[in-house]
Amino acid sequence: MTDHLTNPHPEKFKRLIPGMASWAGWGPDGMTCRHCEDFISNGHYSRTSHHVGAPKDGKCRVTKRYYGREGASFSPHSAACNKFVEAEKPFPLKA
Numbered sequence: 001m002t003d004h005l006t007n008p009h010p011e012k013f014k015r016l017i018p019g020m021a022s023w024a025g026w027g028p029d030g031m032t033c034r035h036c037e038d039f040i041s042n043g044h045y046s047r048t049s050h051h052v053g054a055p056k057d058g059k060c061r062v063t064k065r066y067y068g069r070e071g072a073s074f075s076p077h078s079a080a081c082n083k084f085v086e087a088e089k090p091f092p093l094k095a
């Protein structure tokens with residue numbers, strides 16, 4: 001049980017998801033990337049998909065700004081990072 005010695009924020013520590021600007025879970029509690037104004041959505045799945053109407057993976061504007069190229073697409077449900085800026089209108093869960 002040395003977790004507290006190596007990780008100063010164990011309750012906040014989540015993981016680095018490829019494409020995200022920073023560590024997932026370091027943003028405000030309960031917020032996800034779809035709530036962030038820097039999330040670039042790819043729309044929703046069509047009716048012909050298994051995921052009918054659900055939001056597709058998207059990209060992050062901050063990642064592009066930081067690294068000079070687009071990062072990988074990732075889930076809009078990823079826990080927000082510490083670069084989070086709340087969007088006026090979060091990307092909707094359903095089409």
Ligand code: SF4
Nearest residue numbers: 021033036060081083
């Ligand atoms: S919270 Fe915002 S800035 Fe952070 S990875 Fe998600 S979309 Fe990008």
